[in-house]
Amino acid sequence: xxxxxxxxxAVFGDHAMVxxxxxxxxxxxxxxxxxxxKLEHLERAREHGFDTAQLDFTDDAELWTVLADKATTTxxxxxxxxxxxxxxxxxxRALKPELKIVTIAESTDSVAKLLAAGANKIINPHxxxxxxxxxxxxxxxxxxxxxxxxxxxxxxxxxxxxxxxSSPVRGRRFGExxxxxxxxxxxLGLVRAGNAEDFVFSMRxxxxxxxxxDMLVVIGPKDDLARMRRELIGPGS
Amino acid sequence: MRPLTxxxxxxxxxxxxxxxxxxxxxxxxxxMENDNAPFKRYYDLVLIxxxxxxxxxxxxxxxxxxxxxxxxxxxxxxxxxxVEYLLRLWLYNDAHRDLLKEFETAELMxxxxxxxxxxxxxxxxxxxxxxxxxAIVDLLAILPSYRPLRLLRIFLxxxxxxxxxxxxxLQEFGRVLAEKRFELGMLAMFVGLVVFAASTAMFMFxxxxxxxxxxxxxxxxxxxxxxxxxVGYGDVVPVTMEGRVVAxxxxxxxxxxxxxxxxxxxxxxxxxxxxxxxDRVYATLRSRRAYTIVCGYGRMGxxxxxxxAGARDPFVIVDRSEAAVEKARQQGHLAILSNAAEHExxxxxxxxxxxxxxxxxxxxxxxxxxxxxxxxxxxKSVRILARANKKxxxxxxVRAGANHVVSPYEMVGMNAAEYxxxxxxxxxxxxxxxxxxxxxxxxxxxxxxxxxxxxxxGDLPLLEYRLLLFGVLRDVEQQAEQTAMLNPLHGGxxxxxxxxxxxxxxxxxxxxxxxxxxVFGYEASVHKFRKFxxxxxx
Numbered sequence: 001x002x003x004x005x006x007x008x009x010a011v012f013g014d015h016a017m018v019x020x021x022x023x024x025x026x027x028x029x030x031x032x033x034x035x036x037x038k039l040e041h042l043e044r045a046r047e048h049g050f051d052t053a054q055l056d057f058t059d060d061a062e063l064w065t066v067l068a069d070k071a072t073t074t075x076x077x078x079x080x081x082x083x084x085x086x087x088x089x090x091x092x093r094a095l096k097p098e099l100k101i102v103t104i105a106e107s108t109d110s111v112a113k114l115l116a117a118g119a120n121k122i123i124n125p126h127x128x129x130x131x132x133x134x135x136x137x138x139x140x141x142x143x144x145x146x147x148x149x150x151x152x153x154x155x156x157x158x159x160x161x162x163x164x165x166s167s168p169v170r171g172r173r174f175g176e177x178x179x180x181x182x183x184x185x186x187x188l189g190l191v192r193a194g195n196a197e198d199f200v201f202s203m204r205x206x207x208x209x210x211x212x213x214d215m216l217v218v219i220g221p222k223d224d225l226a227r228m229r230r231e232l233i234g235p236g237s
Numbered sequence: 238m239r240p241l242t243x244x245x246x247x248x249x250x251x252x253x254x255x256x257x258x259x260x261x262x263x264x265x266x267x268x269m270e271n272d273n274a275p276f277k278r279y280y281d282l283v284l285i286x287x288x289x290x291x292x293x294x295x296x297x298x299x300x301x302x303x304x305x306x307x308x309x310x311x312x313x314x315x316x317x318x319x320v321e322y323l324l325r326l327w328l329y330n331d332a333h334r335d336l337l338k339e340f341e342t343a344e345l346m347x348x349x350x351x352x353x354x355x356x357x358x359x360x361x362x363x364x365x366x367x368x369x370x371x372a373i374v375d376l377l378a379i380l381p382s383y384r385p386l387r388l389l390r391i392f393l394x395x396x397x398x399x400x401x402x403x404x405x406x407l408q409e410f411g412r413v414l415a416e417k418r419f420e421l422g423m424l425a426m427f428v429g430l431v432v433f434a435a436s437t438a439m440f441m442f443x444x445x446x447x448x449x450x451x452x453x454x455x456x457x458x459x460x461x462x463x464x465x466x467x468v469g470y471g472d473v474v475p476v477t478m479e480g481r482v483v484a485x486x487x488x489x490x491x492x493x494x495x496x497x498x499x500x501x502x503x504x505x506x507x508x509x510x511x512x513x514x515x516d517r518v519y520a521t522l523r524s525r526r527a528y529t530i531v532c533g534y535g536r537m538g539x540x541x542x543x544x545x546a547g548a549r550d551p552f553v554i555v556d557r558s559e560a561a562v563e564k565a566r567q568q569g570h571l572a573i574l575s576n577a578a579e580h581e582x583x584x585x586x587x588x589x590x591x592x593x594x595x596x597x598x599x600x601x602x603x604x605x606x607x608x609x610x611x612x613x614x615x616x617k618s619v620r621i622l623a624r625a626n627k628k629x630x631x632x633x634x635v636r637a638g639a640n641h642v643v644s645p646y647e648m649v650g651m652n653a654a655e656y657x658x659x660x661x662x663x664x665x666x667x668x669x670x671x672x673x674x675x676x677x678x679x680x681x682x683x684x685x686x687x688x689x690x691x692x693x694x695g696d697l698p699l700l701e702y703r704l705l706l707f708g709v710l711r712d713v714e715q716q717a718e719q720t721a722m723l724n725p726l727h728g729g730x731x732x733x734x735x736x737x738x739x740x741x742x743x744x745x746x747x748x749x750x751x752x753x754x755x756v757f758g759y760e761a762s763v764h765k766f767r768k769f770x771x772x773x774x775x
Contacts (some may be wrong), residue, residue: 007657009657016627016646017646017649020627020628020644020646020647020649020650021646021649021650021653022650023628023650024646024647024649024650024651024653024654025650025653025654025657027654028654028655028658030654030657030658074657076653078649100657102653102656102657104649106536107536121652121653121656121660123648123649123652123653123656125645125646125648125649126535126536126537126539126540126645127536127540128645128648128649128652129537129540129598129624129643129644129645129648130536130537130538130539130540130541130543130544131540131544131671132643132648133537133540133541133596133598133622133624133641133643134540134541134544134545135671136622136640136641136643137529137541137545137550137594137622138548139679139680141680141710141753142678142679142680142755143641144641145707145708145710145738145755146670146678147641148738149708149738149740150666150670151651156740158655158659158662158663158666159659159662160659160660160661160662178700179700181744184740184741185741186705186706186707186740186741186757187705188662188665188666188669188705188757189665191661191665196661199661199664199665199668199674201669201674201676201705201757201759202705202757203703203704203705203757203758203759203762215661217661217662217665217666218662219666219707220740220741221740
């Protein structure tokens, strides 16, 4: 059962990975739909409390039954082989162009192929895992801090907050906001309206005047972030 | 008991207790038998030279009967060999200990101790040595070469075989062949049968003929061997048609024999070389310190190794699959082929005292957990980072003793979830945390006596230095004083294993020595700030 307004994520792929990832998605309070053609996989998924759908992803008609639902905004493709991922991505992209597609890559060579197929975000788990291990090796203190704060179930979250038309901070200098320090959050930086790819570190954005559509990137405890969102940004977000 | 017995027993006891005896024996053992001792190599070298020199002299002597100098040299060399033989006989076992053991057993059983059977048993033990192949070679090398008897000159060759004992590589060679003795034995039997049949046939067809080269049965055997080995000197050749037919059949089987023996030897040596390559890696590692052991050269292992290699940190790779080890070696890395879950491997590879970090990053959780446990058992201080392929394994790995656990599925889940929820923030923060945008997350230590000690956080010129404060990390012991200072509206403390992390502390937060300021900023800014703290020290 999907709740109105909640975005649903459809997860395809190799069963073990699908379950693990689905658990994380659900933990972060997303609605998850697990898709597979094998009954026993779906049963296991249901035991874990997930919604399931049985279909063969290679068949466009069947795929459409899942994608047609407006609530399904994202597809996560977790097949072990690039070929299957590419197939699903191309099919899904063709059926619903506005879909957000996340997939995993086996290696750096795969990344180009998956991008060409139309994926929005490509995750290379081994590369990321390797990088994390490297972090532990080279900068253990920092890695541990991050583990216990940002990357864990502890309080610190990251958030992006869009400056709305009605926001009280419109027209103020970013540096002013930073210095005022009335909020228990670290203002990491911002993405200016219209420059979606360009993240500007806060130390370089001190003189920037805030416009509507600018996106602030912050880190802080969940409740403080919620409060900040309400107070500073205004009812827009 | 005979009157001799108590005296002998007492003699053995005094030997057993004498430290000088033990030191003496150990010295000779280290010199002659202990591969790990430094002197053995020199001893081996000296003896090889002696052996080769004596053979050289003897060879020269064949054509140019030498004078007293050569004879004197030969005498010296033979005396040295005799002394060596006796020393090895002594080193072979501790005879006095065996005797004492027999005596004590007899006492225990309340039986009369019988000297002669005990001595007999000891003699049998020594006979084990005397009848071992290398000892026989030694003995034959000592036999004086009676020049008039040409046949006995063959015993000179045994002196050459003596070199076998001193050269480890030759011994390895011997061992390799010994490992394949079943196959080689089969081959020998096959060859023997074929040669016998062919020689007999050849002899029967050729012996009587005129113009034949085959006079005796030995000639036929000689010819058969020369043919089957595809050597074909041409001194003995078949002259009859039947003989030639036999020759043809022998040549064909010769090809089979050659291929068979080649393949046996090649396999034996390939396996050996693999082991030798591994042994060389172990030897290299023995002299290294503080390196990282990477168990599992899969995709994650490769990702870490790439970074380790880039930073020139020493490491060694261990993997169960030949392909992975081959790949690693081709890339120029130290690699060992082994099932890393073996206890022996972890010890050999230096987990106790030489390695600083162990990475258990195979694709199988059972292996990772077992390896973590074994390693932690062997060393309390080594840092263990492990990979968990399933979520449930994370806790198991921590319990097994891992310091940190990385889970690829978790990374995918987290990345996917954050990307879906807030892509901009995630991208930005991830870039900062991994330092891929030039901005880094670094720790600046507040040293005793520096400008920051005892100052309030709010007083530090962080903004001036373009640094964004994330938080302050403090050792646990110093916490107590600080909690009183915490403004409930700000910050918040996070518990880490041995410390507390204060997120975004209030301006009034007092800094102590050894606190770490965790800041976001450009590398250069962090560097400048560190310099500032040092120079403005109180």
